[in-house]
Amino acid sequence: MSEWTIGIIGGSGLYAIDALEDAQWIPVQSPWGEPSDEILCGTIGHVRVRFLPRHGRGHRIAPSTLNARANIDALKRAGCTDILAISAVGSLSEDLPPGRFVTVDQFIDNTRGRPSSFFGDGFVAHVSMADPVCERLAKHAAKAVVKAGGECAEGATYLAMEGPQFSSRAESRLYRHWGAEVIGMTGMPEAKLAREAELPYALLAMVTDYDCWREDGEAVDVAQIVEQMNANSSLARKAVEVFCRNLPEKRTPSPIDRALDDAVITAPDKHDKAVLAKLDAVAGRLFRQG
Ligand SMILES: CSC[C@H]1O[C@H](OP(=O)(O)O)[C@H](O)[C@@H]1O
Numbered sequence: 001m002s003e004w005t006i007g008i009i010g011g012s013g014l015y016a017i018d019a020l021e022d023a024q025w026i027p028v029q030s031p032w033g034e035p036s037d038e039i040l041c042g043t044i045g046h047v048r049v050r051f052l053p054r055h056g057r058g059h060r061i062a063p064s065t066l067n068a069r070a071n072i073d074a075l076k077r078a079g080c081t082d083i084l085a086i087s088a089v090g091s092l093s094e095d096l097p098p099g100r101f102v103t104v105d106q107f108i109d110n111t112r113g114r115p116s117s118f119f120g121d122g123f124v125a126h127v128s129m130a131d132p133v134c135e136r137l138a139k140h141a142a143k144a145v146v147k148a149g150g151e152c153a154e155g156a157t158y159l160a161m162e163g164p165q166f167s168s169r170a171e172s173r174l175y176r177h178w179g180a181e182v183i184g185m186t187g188m189p190e191a192k193l194a195r196e197a198e199l200p201y202a203l204l205a206m207v208t209d210y211d212c213w214r215e216d217g218e219a220v221d222v223a224q225i226v227e228q229m230n231a232n233s234s235l236a237r238k239a240v241e242v243f244c245r246n247l248p249e250k251r252t253p254s255p256i257d258r259a260l261d262d263a264v265i266t267a268p269d270k271h272d273k274a275v276l277a278k279l280d281a282v283a284g285r286l287f288r289q290g
């Protein structure tokens with residue numbers, strides 16, 4: 001086995017992966033609450049894979065209530081070195097038609113009231129989100145889609161909305177003015193939490209619809225999204241497999257592996273012991289250094 005342990009977060013339409021060898025669903029406990037599901041653990045070629053369906057098998061959990069902290073913490077506990085997340089998105093750009101895959105490189109977080117940090121009183125830390133995704137994973141994901149037989153655009157800005165309702169036409173047009181190119185309900189706070197957990201993260205988005213900003217365009221509905229997701233899902237699965245098989249044997253370190261080095265501001269003698277205990281997976285690297 002190589003040094004990669006890839007966490008795959010499966011979005012709408014992707015609730016398991018058949019390419020996993022020796023696959024087993026394993027429960028992982030987290031001090032942050034219930035992860036969305038057990039984690040499907042196995043291998044693809046030389047890579048260990050840990051697959052977590054974001055909404056749970058059967059799509060039980062809504063975007064506003066899914067426990068992103070528990071999900072990221074559980075993936076870290078399961079040994080992940082990196083995360084590739086997959087999401088269904090609406091397109092806010094004429095250049096991104098339904099059926100197209102696109103890697104995300106920026107986020108606008110318009111979610112409300114979701115727990116969006118592992119840190120707080122007793123352990124205050126501020127990580128940079130200037131470059132919220134891992135470029136090498138994103139590039140590798142785009143190449144994998146092409147190798148799997150699809151088309152993949154690179155570098156879209158993702159607007160994370162609260163939902164669960166879809167946007168009004170006025171909101172959809174507003175987000176375009178903000179510079180957003182795709183829209184979804186789950187990319188935030190997931191990407192923030194992955195950065196806090198020092199996990200390089202990339203988001204591969206599958207465009208399912210044009211949302212509702214186009215003149216005379218139809219309103220988006222779940223049936224349309226599911227139809228497009230079903231059309232995309234075998235390519236998404238293939239792309240995940242190619243992504244893993246084509247990773248180099250050696251994983252060179254990423255600066256994101258040490259994202260907390262310059263982020264913690266609380267004086268060590270003021271760290272709250274109970275808070276530290278909860279952070280054993282996310283930030284344990286710092287404490288083990290003493
Ligand atoms: C099924 S339509 C809306 C739903 O799809 C996207 O989910 P995911 O990002 O997990 O693929 C979107 O964010 C909404 O949660």
Ligand SMILES: Nc1ncnc2[nH]cnc12
Pocket residue numbers: 088089090091161166167183184185208209210211212220225
């Ligand atoms: N139009 C849309 N808005 C929000 N989330 C989505 N997921 C897929 N399509 C979407």
